Amino acid sequence: MSFTKNITTSLFASALFFTVPVIADGDLPHVAGEVKRVKPGSGKITIKHEAIPNLDMPGMSMVFRTEDGIDISQFKKGDKVMFTVEEKDGKMVIVTIEKSE
Numbered sequence: 001m002s003f004t005k006n007i008t009t010s011l012f013a014s015a016l017f018f019t020v021p022v023i024a025d026g027d028l029p030h031v032a033g034e035v036k037r038v039k040p041g042s043g044k045i046t047i048k049h050e051a052i053p054n055l056d057m058p059g060m061s062m063v064f065r066t067e068d069g070i071d072i073s074q075f076k077k078g079d080k081v082m083f084t085v086e087e088k089d090g091k092m093v094i095v096t097i098e099k100s101e
């Protein structure tokens with residue numbers, strides 16, 4: 001009986017493995033960072049971030065633009081955040097951002 005169960009389990013595991021989708025819009029990796037500077041009027045926020053896999057970028061401190069509709073005035077220097085970012089017209093644009101901890 002355990003043979004049948006093992007086969008079933010591994011078939012199920014394989015099915016799960018092969019149905020994991022590739023990274024697509026709306027499924028961007030979440031990146032941890034710390035806010036360094038906020039310029040609410042301009043929509044620009046400086047974040048010291050960890051590596052960003054989808055942009056092939058190592059950790060660093062840099063300025064990001066933010067998607068329209070994101071109110072960055074809720075953030076201040078020293079806030080720990082989790083965010084997603086993608087490249088649009090050659091610029092790094094934050095798509096989602098929220099405080100962590």
Ligand SMILES: [Cu+2]
Binds near residue numbers: 058060
């Ligand atoms: Cu960077």
